[in-house]
Amino acid sequence: xxxxxxxxxxxxxxxxxxxxxxxxxxxxxxxxxxxxxxxxxxxxxxxxxxxxxxxxxxxxxxxxxxxxxxxxxxxxxxxxxxxxxxxxxxxxxxxxxxxxxxxxxxxxxxxxxxxxxxxxxxxxxxxxxxxxxxxxxxxxxxxxxxxxxxxxxxxxxxxxxxxxxxxxxxxxxxxxxxxxxxxxxxxxxxxxxxxxxxxxxxxxxxxxxxxxxxxxxxxxxxxxxxxxxxxxxxxxxxxxxxxxxxxxxxxxxxxxxxxxxxxxxxxxxxxxxxxxxxxxxxxxxxxxxxxxxxxxxxxxxxxxxxxxxxxxx
Numbered sequence: 001x002x003x004x005x006x007x008x009x010x011x012x013x014x015x016x017x018x019x020x021x022x023x024x025x026x027x028x029x030x031x032x033x034x035x036x037x038x039x040x041x042x043x044x045x046x047x048x049x050x051x052x053x054x055x056x057x058x059x060x061x062x063x064x065x066x067x068x069x070x071x072x073x074x075x076x077x078x079x080x081x082x083x084x085x086x087x088x089x090x091x092x093x094x095x096x097x098x099x100x101x102x103x104x105x106x107x108x109x110x111x112x113x114x115x116x117x118x119x120x121x122x123x124x125x126x127x128x129x130x131x132x133x134x135x136x137x138x139x140x141x142x143x144x145x146x147x148x149x150x151x152x153x154x155x156x157x158x159x160x161x162x163x164x165x166x167x168x169x170x171x172x173x174x175x176x177x178x179x180x181x182x183x184x185x186x187x188x189x190x191x192x193x194x195x196x197x198x199x200x201x202x203x204x205x206x207x208x209x210x211x212x213x214x215x216x217x218x219x220x221x222x223x224x225x226x227x228x229x230x231x232x233x234x235x236x237x238x239x240x241x242x243x244x245x246x247x248x249x250x251x252x253x254x255x256x257x258x259x260x261x262x263x264x265x266x267x268x269x270x271x272x273x274x275x276x277x278x279x280x281x282x283x284x285x286x287x288x289x290x291x292x293x294x295x296x297x298x299x300x301x302x303x304x305x306x307x308x309x310x311x312x313x
Contacts, residue, residue, distance in 0.1 A: 078107075086126065113167055189223045203252055247276070278307055
């Protein structure tokens with residue numbers, strides 16, 4: 001059996017920007033002294049005149065991007081999620097969200113898979129923060145194919161977009177001829193009748209593996225990939241909940257304010273359903289290898305399988 005291809009979505013981000021740079025002459029990329037890590041250096045090599053290194057000044061970078069957007073440019077602000085969503089939150093809210101400017105935020109190194117960088121850099125709160133900004137689109141792609149498609153969709157979308165990218169190489173699962181990316185539309189990856197697993201980001205591939213393990217135990221799980229957390233595909237979530245009667249959400253993010261909360265908001269109002277939220281509980285991460293941390297916090301296939309098995313008892 002051939003080995004599964006794995007690519008970090010931050011690599012996909014850099015490659016997508018470089019590929020799209022020739023197509024969109026008004027595309028400008030800003031970085032905060034992290035071009036090698038965020039992979040915007042790939043764009044810089046191809047289009048040096050359209051890459052701006054703002055130094056370690058993320059808040060200022062967002063202000064510059066707002067100004068560029070006001071002149072008709074399509075600026076991509078790039079930094080680690082902890083800085084793009086955390087440190088620069090006020091500027092993103094007031095300088096980008098409030099005037100609804102056409103700024104895109106490419107946030108890399110999100111979640112506990114940042115690994116050895118530790119709790120201070122493992123941003124498990126970014127989706128929650130960005131969801132609260134009116135008019136902000138929030139996307140969390142699951143693999144290389146989806147990440148590249150998300151960058152293109154963000155360019156074509158008029159308004160602010162936050163895209164979350166990871167440091168860890170993840171399996172490519174969307175390299176199929178019929179794959180289609182659309183903002184606000186989830187993707188059903190596996191049909192099932194006993195419960196629905198709704199996953200996002202790097203947890204999608206793990207959820208698929210967990211579903212195979214559950215199948216061996218006679219539990220038939222439906223698996224949905226929610227790449228756009230805002231706007232959420234409410235129709236798909238509600239129909240799946242009504243179909244299967246139970247829902248599990250899986251995310252490499254706090255269980256407070258992320259995908260699980262978005263799903264619960266919809267279901268509590270329109271289709272009351274029992275929901276299990278799998279993610280980072282009310283705690284900070286820690287230093288360690290990305291793979292070991294994902295394992296420890298129960299976000300790998302085995303961890304998801306165990307929690308779902310307990311849930312369906």
